[in-house]
Amino acid sequence: MRISVRQDSAVPPYEQVRGQLAEQIGTGRLAVGTRLPPVRRFAADLGLATNTVARAYRELEAAGLLETRGRHGTFVAPGRDDATDRLQRSAVDYAAEATRLGVPPAAALALVRAALEADRPD
Numbered sequence: 001m002r003i004s005v006r007q008d009s010a011v012p013p014y015e016q017v018r019g020q021l022a023e024q025i026g027t028g029r030l031a032v033g034t035r036l037p038p039v040r041r042f043a044a045d046l047g048l049a050t051n052t053v054a055r056a057y058r059e060l061e062a063a064g065l066l067e068t069r070g071r072h073g074t075f076v077a078p079g080r081d082d083a084t085d086r087l088q089r090s091a092v093d094y095a096a097e098a099t100r101l102g103v104p105p106a107a108a109l110a111l112v113r114a115a116l117e118a119d120r121p122d
Contacts, residue, residue, distance in 0.1 A: 001030060001037075005046055009100050012019070013048055018056040019092050025065050025076055026089045034076045036066065
């Protein structure tokens with residue numbers, strides 16, 4: 001697992017960590033069952049605050065990509081499907097493009113909501 005954080009990036013560090021982990025999980029480079037480093041050690045390795053890495057882990061867990069097994073650690077979650085993986089990769093690409101274009105997160109999310117609602121049958 002290789003994660004790099006650019007301090008000069010407009011993307012917050014937790015989002016850089018979350019996005020790179022999500023991409024590695026989505027592409028299978030981090031296989032189901034892979035144990036991730038403990039938050040404190042990973043944060044120290046990356047030169048980040050513990051809360052930064054903890055937030056990335058929490059968001060990935062909320063998305064169903066990671067699972068925490070108490071004191072046993074954090075692992076890549078099973079049970080994902082191909083559609084979810086492809087959608088996750090698209091979301092990572094979309095977020096990166098929105099950031100590159102300088103679109104604020106709230107506006108980028110509003111565009112996605114509008115697209116989802118326009119695609120909904122009445």
